[in-house]
Structures are given as structure tokens and as C-alpha cells.
Amino acid sequence: MLAISRQRILGQCFQKIRPAVSELRSYSSAAKQITVREALNSSLDEEMSADPKVFLMGEEVGEYQGAYKITKGLLEKYGPERVLDTPITEAGFTGIGVGAAYYGLKPVVEFMTFNFSMQAIDHIINSAAKSNYMSAGQISVPIVFRGPNGAAAGVGAQHSQCYAAWYASCPGLKVLSPYNSEDARGLLKAAIRDPDPVVFLENELLYGESFPVSDEVLDSSFSLPIGKAKIEREGNDVTITAFSKMVGYALKAAEILEKDGINAEVINLRSIRPLDRSTINASVRKTNRLITVEEGFPQHGVGAEICSSVVEESFAYLDAPVERIAGADVPMPYAANLERMAVPQVEDIVRAAKRACYRSVPLAATA
Amino acid sequence: MALSYLRSSSSRSANLLKPLSSGLSLRSPISTDTTPITVETSVPFTSHRCDAPSRSVETNPKELLTFFRDMALMRRMEIAADSLYKAKLIRGFCHLYDGQEAFAVGMEAAITKKDCIITAYRDHCTFMGRGGTLLEVFAELMGRQAGCSKGKGGSMHFYKKDSNFYGGHGIVGAQVPLGCGLAFAQKYSKDETVTFAMYGDGAANQGQLFEALNISALWDLPAILVCENNHYGMGTAEWRAAKSPAYYKRGDYVPGLKVDGMDALAVKQACKFAKEHALKSGPIILEMDTYRYHGHSMSDPGSTYRTRDEISGVRQERDPIERIRKLILSHDLASEKELKDIEKEVRKEVDDAITRAKESPMPEPSKLFTNVYAKGLGVESFGADRKEVRATLP
Numbered sequence: 001m002l003a004i005s006r007q008r009i010l011g012q013c014f015q016k017i018r019p020a021v022s023e024l025r026s027y028s029s030a031a032k033q034i035t036v037r038e039a040l041n042s043s044l045d046e047e048m049s050a051d052p053k054v055f056l057m058g059e060e061v062g063e064y065q066g067a068y069k070i071t072k073g074l075l076e077k078y079g080p081e082r083v084l085d086t087p088i089t090e091a092g093f094t095g096i097g098v099g100a101a102y103y104g105l106k107p108v109v110e111f112m113t114f115n116f117s118m119q120a121i122d123h124i125i126n127s128a129a130k131s132n133y134m135s136a137g138q139i140s141v142p143i144v145f146r147g148p149n150g151a152a153a154g155v156g157a158q159h160s161q162c163y164a165a166w167y168a169s170c171p172g173l174k175v176l177s178p179y180n181s182e183d184a185r186g187l188l189k190a191a192i193r194d195p196d197p198v199v200f201l202e203n204e205l206l207y208g209e210s211f212p213v214s215d216e217v218l219d220s221s222f223s224l225p226i227g228k229a230k231i232e233r234e235g236n237d238v239t240i241t242a243f244s245k246m247v248g249y250a251l252k253a254a255e256i257l258e259k260d261g262i263n264a265e266v267i268n269l270r271s272i273r274p275l276d277r278s279t280i281n282a283s284v285r286k287t288n289r290l291i292t293v294e295e296g297f298p299q300h301g302v303g304a305e306i307c308s309s310v311v312e313e314s315f316a317y318l319d320a321p322v323e324r325i326a327g328a329d330v331p332m333p334y335a336a337n338l339e340r341m342a343v344p345q346v347e348d349i350v351r352a353a354k355r356a357c358y359r360s361v362p363l364a365a366t367a
Numbered sequence: 368m369a370l371s372y373l374r375s376s377s378s379r380s381a382n383l384l385k386p387l388s389s390g391l392s393l394r395s396p397i398s399t400d401t402t403p404i405t406v407e408t409s410v411p412f413t414s415h416r417c418d419a420p421s422r423s424v425e426t427n428p429k430e431l432l433t434f435f436r437d438m439a440l441m442r443r444m445e446i447a448a449d450s451l452y453k454a455k456l457i458r459g460f461c462h463l464y465d466g467q468e469a470f471a472v473g474m475e476a477a478i479t480k481k482d483c484i485i486t487a488y489r490d491h492c493t494f495m496g497r498g499g500t501l502l503e504v505f506a507e508l509m510g511r512q513a514g515c516s517k518g519k520g521g522s523m524h525f526y527k528k529d530s531n532f533y534g535g536h537g538i539v540g541a542q543v544p545l546g547c548g549l550a551f552a553q554k555y556s557k558d559e560t561v562t563f564a565m566y567g568d569g570a571a572n573q574g575q576l577f578e579a580l581n582i583s584a585l586w587d588l589p590a591i592l593v594c595e596n597n598h599y600g601m602g603t604a605e606w607r608a609a610k611s612p613a614y615y616k617r618g619d620y621v622p623g624l625k626v627d628g629m630d631a632l633a634v635k636q637a638c639k640f641a642k643e644h645a646l647k648s649g650p651i652i653l654e655m656d657t658y659r660y661h662g663h664s665m666s667d668p669g670s671t672y673r674t675r676d677e678i679s680g681v682r683q684e685r686d687p688i689e690r691i692r693k694l695i696l697s698h699d700l701a702s703e704k705e706l707k708d709i710e711k712e713v714r715k716e717v718d719d720a721i722t723r724a725k726e727s728p729m730p731e732p733s734k735l736f737t738n739v740y741a742k743g744l745g746v747e748s749f750g751a752d753r754k755e756v757r758a759t760l761p
Contacts, residue, residue: 095543102545277747
């Protein structure tokens with residue numbers, strides 16, 4: 001308690017030094033709350049305003065104001081030459097986006113969900129990701145592919161897959177996945193400014209969630225570094241890595257674990273490729289235990305890569321096997337109870353953390 | 368593709384004082400002569416939803432000689448590549464363009480280096496047409512540092528961004544939407560230039576082509592889709608792959624023109640027409656009736672799905688270089704010997720370039736890790752054994 005009040009006093013001192021705008025705010029350091037949707041929309045707006053080469057294309061991004069309203073108001077502001085409604089032809093319009101990037105424009109291509117990106121995946125991988133390498137640096141591809149990724153609610157098998165592992169395995173791509181509004185703003189801006197192809201994996205269920213943001217985050221020059229994870233919650237007993245929606249679940253799991261005396265460190269990956277191996281390994285060297293959490297299919301997933309990295313770099317520091325929480329190894333079912341079983345829940349993360357901490361399950365010889 | 372040997376000062380009278388090759392009369396040197404000549408194309412154009420351009424093409428001795436030399440160079444280059452491949456100095460895929468040269472030179476005559484070109488994997492001659500050098504071609508084919516992609520691309524991945532040549536693509540049909548994207552960017556930037564997106568009769572059935580064409584027509588993009596119809600998609604004849612092999616009509620609502628692709632002047636006329644159309648009215652399809660003498664690639668003899676008679680027949684009747692040679696001779700623009708001398712020169716140029724290319728070293732091992740990203744952010748990348756080989760991407 002003492003620590004908290006000390007922080008408030010310090011905060012007040014800083015308020016006085018900061019410019020006039022902040023003086024009218026309350027003494028808490030992050031006054032404003034914005035939704036992830038607002039964060040993405042404002043980032044697109046600011047980057048389009050700053051650079052005339054940035055343009056948007058995708059299904060319903062213009063007149064419909066965006067299937068999930070992420071691009072709301074942008075057609076009115078920037079006109080139909082810069083906000084382009086496409087027909088339902090992912091292979092065609094993605095190829096067109098990549099070609100425009102070859103010429104030097106900066107397209108932001110929206111997939112209504114990343115499930116539809118599979119129709120265009122050849123352009124993402126073969127036309128975009130590999131071009132800078134094949135041309136020995138002549139053809140760079142400053143494009144962003146963005147849209148909702150992973151499970152929504154009740155949308156069934158064909159509309160629920162997480163593509164993080166697939167895209168992150170490919171050299172030449174950068175793959176980012178925001179959790180909160182600060183992530184959404186900082187990472188999307190960084191993605192648009194980056195000269196390489198970036199796959200930007202959002203989450204439909206997070207669009208409406210509000211998070212506090214500081215003035216710095218709201219500034220139009222704000223951006224976050226690509227390739228750096230964030231320690232959302234510090235801890236000493238077990239490391240939990242997660243990205244996107246699962247960060248929220250991991251934080252909830254950490255609160256529950258705290259009551260049982262387990263102090264969890266939650267890492268928000270933010271960047272799936274490049275993966276911040278040094279932050280993850282430094283954390284595991286401190287806590288000696290690791291849980292990886294992801295929504296996607298378990299086999300060959302993001303958690304598998306993280307586990308490998310830790311085994312390679314920090315084996316001696318592990319006091320327990322790495323635990324992996326992932327989506328169920330089945331296509332996403334529709335029935336609500338089955339769907340709940342197919343996606344990680346907070347209790348799954350808690351259970352895995354306890355296993356890692358207590359080794360309560362006796363080791364049985366395999367047949 | 369400069370005529371470095373024969374070209375002299377721009378003044379015609381000054382040239383007359385220079386010694387000419389033996390046995391010649393006092394006619395003007397053809398290398399600088401731009402006196403217009405009108406030639407009829409071999410066959411008339413066939414059009415779809417547009418008015419075909421005239422069969423009468425304006426050219427001049429300088430242009431005809433440039434066509435001859437450039438095509439002879441391309442021909443020799445491809446044949447030399449064949450030998451290098453058989454000598455195992457070129458590995459992997461090698462798709463040769465000999466027979467199709469008229470398109471590469473005819474198109475260049477109608478456009479500028481500010482117009483964009485994108486093609487598939489049969490790209491060596493297209494690259495040369497954009498101003499690439501023989502050394503860059505042979506070195507790239509052999510995977511050497513002096514290659515246009517520094518040895519990292521190979522036969523299918525030649526690029527020359529400074530002349531707006533965007534490759535060099537291995538996935539059949541992918542280059543068409545990419546080309547429409549280039550056209551989009553040209554229109555967005557208000558450059559008043561066009562893009563030629565080339566594809567073959569095999570790629571002409573690809574869905575993404577029609578997706579891109581639909582968008583190009585909706586958005587009025589200055590995109591010219593060129594089907595280089597050499598009548599065989601790898602080993603499959605066009606009638607076995609396409610319900611409708613009238614590729615110039617396949618655009619439906621998009622106008623099209625069918626052209627004798629072995630006639631460089633017809634190609635030039637068609638490309639000029641297409642560029643004007645695209646800038647004013649949006650996309651257009653050109654179908655080039657052409658032929659490749661080699662098989663699909665070096666691993667295909669090219670004679671299991673077509674007869675040797677057919678191949679030699681085309682060579683006899685329609686060879687693009689022979690057509691220009693006959694034109695030059697019939698208009699008395701040069702002698703047979705002069706043309707043979709050009710061919711000898713070209714042969715020597717090719718041989719010299721191969722020698723220089725062989726001297727170029729293979730890329731340094733550190734180059735394995737360069738250009739993965741334009742901005743590597745200092746991240747780590749790994750070799751096969753990451754405990755042995757790691758690199759930081761700049």
C-alpha cells in the first residue's frame with residue numbers, strides 16, 4: 001500500500017512538469033480508455049494522413065464502414081481512391097496489393113478473417129515474403145495484411161482457425177498480434193511504417209474491449225518496436241507466454257494463481273515473428289518454469305517453437321517440463337459446450353501452471 | 368541493347384566519310400537511318416470488342432537493324448544457356464525463349480522504361496529487353512555474384528527495378544494480379560504509364576487472372592495482359608487445356624487483339640495500340656501467336672507432345688529473325704554479309720560474357736542471411752544447425 005501511494009505522489013510531481021494539457025487530468029497516469037477498434041481505426045487514420053502512399057483495400061472496408069467497423073469513417077475522409085472496396089476475390093486483390101507494393105505504394109489489405117487469407121496465401125508467401133530475398137534487395141514489399149484471426153464465437157470450423165504458426169514460420173514475413181489498445185495502436189503503426197510484409201493478426205472478440213491508454217500512446221507519432229515482447233505482469237514462480245486474447249486469460253489465471261501463492265510472470269508476445277526469444281529465455285531463467293498459451297492448433301504451433309527455444313537456450317534452468325496450452329486438436333465445433341472445450345480457458349492455464357510448480361502428477365512409464 | 372559497334376555520330380554526312388564495310392555502295396549507314404518505311408504485318412489483326420489497328424506499320428532502317436541485332440543476341444544467348452545447362456553449369460529450372468524473341472523486342476519498341484513489365488519464368492529475354500546485360504544473365508543462371516539477383520534468384524527470378532522490370536515469377540499466373548497491382552500503383556501515382564503483364568496459354572485459365580481482370584476493368588487500370596500463346600502449357604496442347612483457346616476473347620467484357628507474335632512489327636503496332644487504349648479506357652488483352660523451339664524447360668525434350676515437323680515447319684515459315692532479315696535485304700538496307708557479321712559479333716559477345724560470368728565467384732556464405740528483410744531489426748536467423756550457424760539480420 002505504501003508503494004502505491006508513493007507512486008501517486010511521484011505521479012503528481014511529474015504532472016506538474018508535463019505540458020498544460022495534462023494538468024486538468026486526474027492524478028492517475030492513464031486517464032483515457034479506448035477500445036481496440038478505436039485504436040486500430042485511429043492508427044489507420046493517422047498513418048494515412050501522414051503518408052499519401054498508404055491506402056486500404058478489402059471487402060466492405062469503404063461504404064460498409066468495415067465488416068467490423070475498423071475502417072469506419074475512412075472512406076469519407078480519404079475518398080474512394082485511397083479506400084477501396086474489393087469484390088470477393090482474395091487471390092486477385094491480394095496479388096494486386098502486392099503488385100502495388102512492388103511499385104512503392106503502401107497497401108493495407110484487409111482480410112475479413114484470416115481464414116480467407118488461405119485463398120491468397122500464395123501471394124502472401126511467394127509474391128510478398130520472398131521477393132526481397134530473390135531479388136537480392138531490389139524489390140521490397142511494404143505491405144500490411146490485417147484482419148481478425150482465430151476463434152470468434154459460434155462461427156464453426158471454417159471461420160475459427162488461428163494462422164499465427166503458419167505465417168510465423170515463413171522467413172521474409174513479420175507477424176504481429178496485439179492484445180490491448182496500446183498494442184493495437186503501436187503495432188499497427190509500426191507495421192504500416194515497416195518496409196517489409198507484415199501479417200497483423202487481430203481478434204474479433206477484442207475489438208469492443210476497452211483498455212487504458214496514456215497520452216504517449218495517443219500521440220500520432222507513437223509506435224512500438226517490432227520483435228519485442230512485453231512483460232504484462234512480473235512474477236517469480238512461473239512464466240506464462242501468450243498473445244492476443246490469451247493474454248487476458250493469462251492475466252486472469254495469474255490473479256487466481258496469486259491466491260495459491262504462485263506468482264506468475266505473464267509475457268505478451270506482441271510479435272510472433274520475430275519472436276522475442278531473449279525476453280522469454282530471460283524470464284524462464286528467472287522463474288524456471290514455462291507455460292505457453294495459444295488459441296491455435298497445438299501441433300507445430302507457436303508454443304512448440306517457444307518450448308524448443310527454451311530447451312535450446314535455457315535447458316539447465318528448467319525445473320519442470322514446459323507445459324503447452326493450445327486449442328484442441330480438432331476442427332472447431334459449433335455446439336457451445338464443445339466450442340468451450342476446443343479453446344483454452346482460464347482454468348486450463350491455472351491447472352498447467354500448478355502442474356509446472358508442484359509436479360503433482362506422478363510420472364508414469366509409457367507403454 | 369546498344370549497337371555499340373555500328374553506331375557512330377548522329378550526323379549522316381559525317382558517317383559517309385567513314386570507311387564502310389568492304390563491297391558496299393554509297394548508301395546511308397543503316398545504324399542511324401530513321402527514314403520512315405512502311406511495312407505490312409504478316410497477317411491482319413483480329414479484334415474483340417475494339418477496332419483493330421492498321422496492318423501498316425511505320426518503321427525505319429535503324430529500328431529494323433536494332434530488331435535484328437537484339438533478336439540475334441537473344442537467340443544466341445538462349446542457345447548458349449542450353450549448352451551451359453547440359454554442361455551442368457546451370458542447375459534447376461531453365462526455361463528458354465528462343466522462337467519468341469519478336470515479342471520482347473516489338474514491345475520495347477512501343478514503350479518506355481517507365482512502363483512496367485512483369486512476366487513468368489521464361490524471363491531471360493524480357494530482362495535483356497529492359498536493358499539487362501549478358502553478364503547479369505549468365506552469372507545469375509550460374510548462381511554467381513555478378514548475376515542480376517546476385518546469384519540468389521536463379522533463372523526464374525530476374526529483376527531490374529530501375530527499368531521497371533518486376534520479374535521473374537515461378538508460380539504460374541501469379542504475375543497477372545501482381546501486374547494489375549503495378550498498373551494500379553501507376554494510376555494512383557498519376558504516372559501516365561502502363562503495365563504489360565505477360566502470361567502463357569497455360570496460365571490463361573487461372574482463376575486469379577480473371578479476378579484481377581475484373582478488378583482492373585472495374586477500376587479502369589492501365590493494365591495490358593499479354594498472353595504469349597506458344598500453344599503448349601508445358602506438355603499440354605492448348606486445345607486440351609482450354610475449352611476456349613481464343614485467349615484474346617477470354618476477357619469477355621475486356622477488349623482483345625490477336626497478333627502474329629513472330630512478327631516484331633505487328634507486335635510493336637499492337638503494343639502501341641494497347642498502351643493508348645489502356646491509358647484511356649482501362650485493361651486490354653493481347654494474344655501473341657508465338658512458338659517456342661525448345662521444350663517447356665531444359666528437362667523437356669519438347670518432342671513428345673509435338674512433331675519435329677511442326678517445330679521445323681515453324682522455323683522455316685515464321686522465324687522472327689528470318690522475317691526481319693528478309694525485310695532488311697528486300698529493302699536493301701544491308702547486305703547478307705553485314706547481317707552475318709552482326710551475327711558473328713553477337714556470338715562473340717555471348718562467348719565473352721560467358722567467360723566473364725564463369726570468373727564471377729559464388730556468393731559469400733554470409734549472403735545466405737542477407738535481404739531476408741529490407742529492415743532486419745537486428746533479429747537472429749539460423750542455419751541448419753543453429754548452434755553452429757547463426758546470423759544477425761541487419
